[in-house]
Amino acid sequence: VIDVAEFETRARAWVRENLMPANPPESRSVEYYTPDIVAQNRALQLRIYEAGYAGIAIPQEYGGQGLTPQHDAAFRAATIGYQLPDIGTSTITTWRVCVPILLAYGQSDLLNKIIRQALRGEALICQFFSEPSSGSDLAGARTQAIADGDGWIVRGQKTWSTFAQLADFGLCLARTNWDVPKHRGLTWFLIPCHDERVTIRPIRQITGGSSFCDSFFDDVRIPDTYRIGEVDDGWHVAQRMLVMERGSSQVAVRSSRPEPGALAPDAVAAARDAGRTDDPLARQRVARMHSIDYVFQALHWRLQELARLDRMTPGLAAYGKLFRGTHRPVRARLGVEIGGAAGLTWDSAGSDIGSELVFSYLDGRHSSIAGGTNEMQRNAISEQALGMPRERSVDTGRPYRDVLAELRDKK
Numbered sequence: 001v002i003d004v005a006e007f008e009t010r011a012r013a014w015v016r017e018n019l020m021p022a023n024p025p026e027s028r029s030v031e032y033y034t035p036d037i038v039a040q041n042r043a044l045q046l047r048i049y050e051a052g053y054a055g056i057a058i059p060q061e062y063g064g065q066g067l068t069p070q071h072d073a074a075f076r077a078a079t080i081g082y083q084l085p086d087i088g089t090s091t092i093t094t095w096r097v098c099v100p101i102l103l104a105y106g107q108s109d110l111l112n113k114i115i116r117q118a119l120r121g122e123a124l125i126c127q128f129f130s131e132p133s134s135g136s137d138l139a140g141a142r143t144q145a146i147a148d149g150d151g152w153i154v155r156g157q158k159t160w161s162t163f164a165q166l167a168d169f170g171l172c173l174a175r176t177n178w179d180v181p182k183h184r185g186l187t188w189f190l191i192p193c194h195d196e197r198v199t200i201r202p203i204r205q206i207t208g209g210s211s212f213c214d215s216f217f218d219d220v221r222i223p224d225t226y227r228i229g230e231v232d233d234g235w236h237v238a239q240r241m242l243v244m245e246r247g248s249s250q251v252a253v254r255s256s257r258p259e260p261g262a263l264a265p266d267a268v269a270a271a272r273d274a275g276r277t278d279d280p281l282a283r284q285r286v287a288r289m290h291s292i293d294y295v296f297q298a299l300h301w302r303l304q305e306l307a308r309l310d311r312m313t314p315g316l317a318a319y320g321k322l323f324r325g326t327h328r329p330v331r332a333r334l335g336v337e338i339g340g341a342a343g344l345t346w347d348s349a350g351s352d353i354g355s356e357l358v359f360s361y362l363d364g365r366h367s368s369i370a371g372g373t374n375e376m377q378r379n380a381i382s383e384q385a386l387g388m389p390r391e392r393s394v395d396t397g398r399p400y401r402d403v404l405a406e407l408r409d410k411k
């Protein structure tokens with residue numbers, strides 16, 4: 001196996017020659033990702049794959065390089081400050097959640113095909129978890145998968161599926177058994193989004209964008225090789241997936257403890273734009289944004305270190321997710337307060353500071369809901385990190401079919 005230091009030296013040389021310098025990727029709405037932009041980013045992924053730098057720690061049998069997580073970290077360090085494939089949330093869900101889960105629980109026939117496709121930029125994977133009647137109560141999923149010969153028929157509706165309109169596949173939680181308690185009758189499947197029996201319909205948001213979708217499965221037929229994990233053991237897989245999702249920092253990888261750095265640049269720009277750089281109230285808010293930014297970086301650096309040491313737990317992941325879910329809305333509110341009237345108006349070209357502040361204000365709430373609400377993180381912290389008693393549940397131990405029948409009777 002190639003030595004990590006030598007690998008990093010080679011990687012740095014390749015990166016300098018082949019990648020464009022770039023700022024850290026911004027959070028963009030789906031409308032930015034036009035077919036051209038998506039095609040360019042898929043092509044960039046393919047170039048990285050062909051150079052031998054994609055899937056560095058993924059087994060060679062699935063198209064990876066079969067090296068260690070240290071080699072992977074070395075490549076990521078070498079690419080800081082350079083442009084990497086960016087298809088928005090699709091990149092995050094594919095690489096930080098779906099591919100690791102597929103590798104942990106997928107059948108090798110499927111992995112042979114899908115992981116290679118993902119490494120080549122041909123498989124973007126979204127998450128089909130939430131349903132109109134089950135979001136926080138993920139285990140209450142009612143989309144069903146019915147055994148049919150050597151495969152399954154999937155029927156139901158998912159909602160809030162982020163970037164599903166760009167995805168090639170989605171990881172879907174479906175009910176395979178109604179006669180056991182709800183957590184014990186679930187199974188995961190991979191759904192091909194381009195199947196003619198899959199309908200993906202974007203949902204219009206308050207910002208005007210449509211980053212997530214309703215997804216309908218009208219008897220989608222899939223082979224058993226598309227099953228992920230054991231039949232009826234989906235809750236076990238879901239737990240691992242949620243830790244990955246909530247624990248993934250979504251902050252640039254750092255090798256050393258972060259420093260406080262410059263004052264929040266967007267807050268300073270908003271104060272300048274509003275002519276309030278000498279106003280003590282605006283200055284306090286800039287300072288507050290700066291300090292919560294620093295706490296955010298420090299917390300995520302620490303969580304990243306724990307994950308690296310394989311010490312991430314559901315309770316710890318919930319701390320990170322809760323901070324993300326409060327940081328962004330609080331920050332967005334402070335921004336609007338600094339901007340004053342200038343922060344609430346914008347020109348239709350959308351290029352001035354007001355439009356950014358208002359966008360963050362309207363969009364910022366999503367981080368307190370997506371990936372599990374703030375309240376659910378507080379539940380997880382109290383029960384799983386602090387050892388407080390579990391929340392009372394009316395359906396523990398009862399077949400899900402009976403629970404639903406009772407709900408129907410009560411209506």
Ligand SMILES: Cc1cc2nc3c(=O)[nH]c(=O)nc-3n(C[C@H](O)[C@H](O)[C@H](O)COP(=O)(O)OP(=O)(O)OC[C@H]3O[C@@H](n4cnc5c(N)ncnc54)[C@H](O)[C@@H]3O)c2cc1C
Nearest residue numbers: 127128129130135136160161162366369370371372373375
């Ligand atoms: C921007 C965005 C992107 C998303 N992307 C995806 C995606 O890609 N794939 C996907 O499958 N889903 C996605 N979701 C869905 C998300 O996971 C759910 O919205 C979330 O889990 C909450 O579920 P819900 O909307 O059904 O709210 P509900 O579960 O109905 O909750 C309503 C309110 O009740 C509170 N509540 C519920 N249960 C409890 C409890 N036990 N204790 C205390 N309070 C409780 C909640 O905190 C919330 O305030 C996304 C959501 C958003 C906003």
